[in-house]
Amino acid sequence: MSKELGARIRAARERLHMSQAALAEAIGAGNQSTVAGWERGRTEPDGETLARLAVILKVSTDHLLGIDDGVLSLPADVADLAKDIAGLPPSERAVIEKIVAALKAEDKAKVVPR
Structure with a gap:
């Protein structure tokens, strides 16, 4: 499990002033505890969900995965x-x-x- 992935999901979500529950609803991920699990590094979203997260959170999948850490995520x-x-x-x-x-x-x- 990746705590770094979770931290990036959380930072992107918070940048949009979105609650865990709102993100869970937007992504169709069940409930808030699913998002909390990702953010704490207990679980990880599958590839399809990761792609949907990137769209909803307005970041790239590379950003979420830490591939482009040097690239600024725009507000x-x-x-x-x-x-x-x-x-x-x-x-x-x-x-x-x-x-x-x-x-x-x-x-x-x-x-x-x-």
Whole structure:
């Protein structure tokens, strides 16, 4: 059993402000004790459940398994924003890129009104 997997499940769940019971319901895993067992490292989800967990928790399966520990998991609101931006046409994404570049620049007063 992997306590690291459980810790990653818990961290991702908590980042979304989701209870164990809510995650169990969303995944169809029975009840809260199933999720608690995963998080404590007593049991592990099977491969299909792990894939569903990744979707629900908005992380990759690699992240849950600890394969990409160096990769930052994005907060849900940032991931949602990234999806919105990805859906824009290239010309509009270019505008967003310019805004971000300006925000990162020294003189933010030109971009962000005070």
